[in-house]
Amino acid sequence: MLLRLENIAKFYGERPVIRGASLELAAGRTLLLTGGNGAGKTTLLKIMAGLIRPDSGRLTLELAEGEQVGYLGHRTCIYPELSGLENLFFWARLHGLKPGRAALLELMERLGLLPFADERAGIYSRGMAQRLNLARVLLFRPALLLLDEPATGLDTRSRQTLEEEIARAGKAGAGIVWISHRPEEDAAMADEVALLENGRLSLRPAKAAA
Amino acid sequence: MIRPALILARKDLTLLCLRGNGLSQALLLGLLLIFIFSLARGLAELFSAQTAATVFWVSTLFCQVLIFNALYALEEDNGQRQVLLLIPAPVQSIWLGKALAGLALLLAAQAVFVPAVLIFLDQGLEGRTEWAPGLLILADLGLAAAGSLLGAIAQGRAAKESLLSLILFPLLLPLLLAAIRLGAGILSEPPAQEDLASWFRILIGFDCLFAAAGLVLFPFIYNAQE
Numbered sequence: 001m002l003l004r005l006e007n008i009a010k011f012y013g014e015r016p017v018i019r020g021a022s023l024e025l026a027a028g029r030t031l032l033l034t035g036g037n038g039a040g041k042t043t044l045l046k047i048m049a050g051l052i053r054p055d056s057g058r059l060t061l062e063l064a065e066g067e068q069v070g071y072l073g074h075r076t077c078i079y080p081e082l083s084g085l086e087n088l089f090f091w092a093r094l095h096g097l098k099p100g101r102a103a104l105l106e107l108m109e110r111l112g113l114l115p116f117a118d119e120r121a122g123i124y125s126r127g128m129a130q131r132l133n134l135a136r137v138l139l140f141r142p143a144l145l146l147l148d149e150p151a152t153g154l155d156t157r158s159r160q161t162l163e164e165e166i167a168r169a170g171k172a173g174a175g176i177v178w179i180s181h182r183p184e185e186d187a188a189m190a191d192e193v194a195l196l197e198n199g200r201l202s203l204r205p206a207k208a209a210a
Numbered sequence: 211m212i213r214p215a216l217i218l219a220r221k222d223l224t225l226l227c228l229r230g231n232g233l234s235q236a237l238l239l240g241l242l243l244i245f246i247f248s249l250a251r252g253l254a255e256l257f258s259a260q261t262a263a264t265v266f267w268v269s270t271l272f273c274q275v276l277i278f279n280a281l282y283a284l285e286e287d288n289g290q291r292q293v294l295l296l297i298p299a300p301v302q303s304i305w306l307g308k309a310l311a312g313l314a315l316l317l318a319a320q321a322v323f324v325p326a327v328l329i330f331l332d333q334g335l336e337g338r339t340e341w342a343p344g345l346l347i348l349a350d351l352g353l354a355a356a357g358s359l360l361g362a363i364a365q366g367r368a369a370k371e372s373l374l375s376l377i378l379f380p381l382l383l384p385l386l387l388a389a390i391r392l393g394a395g396i397l398s399e400p401p402a403q404e405d406l407a408s409w410f411r412i413l414i415g416f417d418c419l420f421a422a423a424g425l426v427l428f429p430f431i432y433n434a435q436e
Contacts, residue, residue: 051292051433071296075289079221081228093217094297136293 001062002027002144002175003048008057010043017043019199021057027143030166030176034183035196041179042074044196045146048177063143068095070142070174072150076129077136080122084113084132087121088139095140107135112161127158138165145169147178151186163189211306214299218307222281223314232280233315239276240269240323248330262331263393266323267349267386273319274312274353275378278361281308281315286365295433305428309358316350337396338406345396348413349389355420356382362432385420388412 003025010018017040025031035041046052047059049071061069078087085104092099108114111131116124121132130153137145147166151159166189170176180186187193195202226232247265251257257265285291294304327333335342360378388409395406 046292049292049296051295066298068298069296071293073289073292077288077290077293079225079284079290080287081225082221090217090221091293094214094294094299096298 001025001060003062003177004058004060005048006058006060008044008047008054008059010040010047010052010054016199018047018054018196018201021196021199021201023194023201023203025144025175025177027175028170028173029192030170030178030190032183032186032190032193033177033179033196034181034193039196040199041196042148044201045071045148045177045179048144049146061144067143068140069144069146070137070140071146071148072133072137073148074152076126076133078121078124078129078132080120082121083118084108084121084124084128085117087132088135091136092139097140099139104139107139108132110161111135111165112158126153127155130154131158131161134162134165138169141169141172142174145174145176147176149179149181151180151182211300211303214297214303215306215310218294218304219310219314222284222308222311225284226280226311226315232277233318236273236276236280236315237319237322240273240319241326243269243272244323244326244330257331257333258394259333259337259397260390260394262327262333262397263390265331266320266327266393267389269323270316270320270350270353271379271382271386273323274316274357277312277315277319278308278357279364281311281358282361282365291432301429301432302425304432305358305362305424308361309354309424312357312361313350313354316353317346320346320350333397335396337394337398337400339396341392341406342396344410345389345392345413348410348417349385349392352385352413352417352420353382355417355424356385359420359424359428359431362428384412385416388416 001024005021005023008018008021009016021044023031033041033044043052047054049069051071082090085108088104088107092104105114105117108117111134113128113131113135116128121129124132130150134150150162154162166176166178178186178190183193193204244265285294295301356378391409392406394400400406
């Protein structure tokens with residue numbers, strides 16, 4: 001099992017945000033995480049990424065040597081003074097890769113960013129910045145891909161590109177957890193849907209949610 | 211740990227050069243301090259070498275506060291901090307990367323402050339000038355190690371600049387004292403009976419202390435909480 005949560009609980013002060021959340025995710029499976037505003041979805045995703053420590057419970061990540069976790073949050077993580085390509089070079093090197101320019105340009109082309117590869121990322125629109133952020137995550141082929149509302153602010157075409165790339169990552173064997181506010185539409189992309197409500201997590205097959 | 215730190219340091223230096231605000235503000239503040247102190251003396255008065263060295267290191271210290279705030283602010287604009295924590299490298303590589311970038315910027319700033327002190331404070335290099343490179347590097351290593359740690363503490367919190375200064379100054383006093391004594395020995399011939407080499411040992415000791423504190427404490431300080 002790639003990811004396993006057992007009885008995870010998290011409090012902000014006295015307020016319980018997550019109470020006894022448990023789930024498992026195998027490689028190549030996609031889990032859609034949904035719930036109302038403030039339900040604790042982002043907190044749970046950050047716990048999965050190891051960015052926030054739970055107050056109780058157990059998180060197990062079974063990653064092979066060299067496998068990594070990719071986290072795509074609300075913010076774009078780009079350096080506006082650098083070009084899109086320079087941003088990707090920077091993140092690639094930090095992740096221990098030595099990609100050639102051609103490989104990065106090919107990735108940017110897939111995401112529709114090739115014409116802007118050498119432009120300052122500061123001039124990118126929100127949708128372009130988010131696609132660059134997705135490229136940042138995809139370039140090291142994470143074994144576990146954690147996406148926090150990745151489609152927010154994207155137009156139809158960008159959204160389609162995003163879904164294609166996520167599906168491609170899933171087919172390549174990545175486990176994916178995707179926070180969505182539109183479970184009816186996005187359930188088609190997932191194998192399972194998890195609803196976080198009042199701190200409790202309930203799981204159901206994606207077909208039932210669609 | 212070294213490779214990601216160097217990648218981060220290179221990126222930080224590139225960004226600060228492109229933004230132009232990080233180092234230029236720090237330089238201006240330091241130069242302003244030196245200039246204002248130069249106005250404090252009377253027409254026929256001369257500053258002692260120790261006073262001049264004090265002005266130099268105080269300018270460097272203020273410069274350091276601005277530099278490390280600017281360096282850590284780079285990761286706050288678009289949420290880079292949390293993804294930096296996921297890179298396959300020890301989290302201390304972030305501390306080291308910022309420290310290296312800060313060290314380079316401090317040395318660059320001092321390349322401007324040294325002639326400014328000589329000119330505005332009317333000093334000469336009449337002492338043990340051969341100590342100057344060793345002093346600058348050893349003192350700046352300590353300033354960078356501590357500045358990188360405390361820059362991380364101050365980042366993301368209210369009134370961060372003032373907080374950093376408040377924490378920083380008392381901790382750096384022994385290091386600054388050593389740097390000032392040695393700096394005075396470079397500007398004018400030190401008294402024969404004074405064992406200035408012992409101040410170098412203090413510098414090295416505090417460099418090790420701040421480096422160890424950075425390596426141990428940084429993972430607890432620099433987290434994803436916003």
